[in-house]
Amino acid sequence: MNIFSVKKQSGVSLVELMISLVIATVILLAVTSIYVTSKRGYAIQDSMARQQENGRFAVELLTQNLRMAGFMKDNRHDPFIAATTADGGGNVSDTITIQFESQTDCLGQATPANSCDGQQCAINNYFIDANNNLSCLGNGGPNPDVIIEQVDNLQIQYGVDTDASPDGTANKYATWNNVTVDEREKIVSVRFAVLVSTPTQTAKAALTTTHNVLDQTLNVTDRRINRVYTSTVVLRNRL
Secondary structure: OOOOOOOOOOOOOHHHHHHHHHHHHHHHHHHHHHHHHHHHHHHHHHHHHHHHHHHHHHHHHHHHHHHHOOOOOOOOOOOEOHHHOEOOOOOOOOEEEEEEEOOEOOOOOEOOOOOEOOEOEEEEEEEEOOOOOEEEEOOOOOOOEEEEOOEEEEEEEEEEOOOOOOOOOOOEEEOHHHOOHHHHOOEEEEEEEEEEEOOOOOOOOOEEEEEEEOOEEEEEEEOOOEEEEEEEEEOHHHO
């Protein structure tokens, strides 16, 4: 006689299934939240890193040009072109045109022969364009080009040595329009500041921040992170 034993099959109850689904959903939401937060944090850090890179590059670029300002092998030359160097007025960005002996301009274009009293020199006009970029118009071509993006403002002051017996040290700093024609021959240094913003909008909502760009106070309302970079450069060819 064969005896067969039948085992009862046990399954998952509806309650157990619902509890499992809830736990899985909670875990999925937690993982998704961590991913989104990490991605946003990386995006902010990357944007700030690019901002810092742009700020340092802007300072280095203008510093190099200012150190070369007025350099000529054979004779002393004015470091600036007065006609295209100007104070923007208030918190409007300033412009500056720097000249020195060179075979190429700020855009890498070949400079014209005999462009400065019979010598070949670069004439670089730096300004902030309509799209908030630091741009330059060189004398090697007819069109300007963007050098550094997201530079919102440029302010410049000129250090004047007013001593009766000049010692090469600035006694006052003033904007170009507040430096007299006679004092322009006594400019020995330049102080400048640039306001640089992140290339992407990082804040969830627009914020208003206040920045001191030399003697100007700027209130900026946007979703970007902004920072001011400042430097003072001695004009070597005026000492």
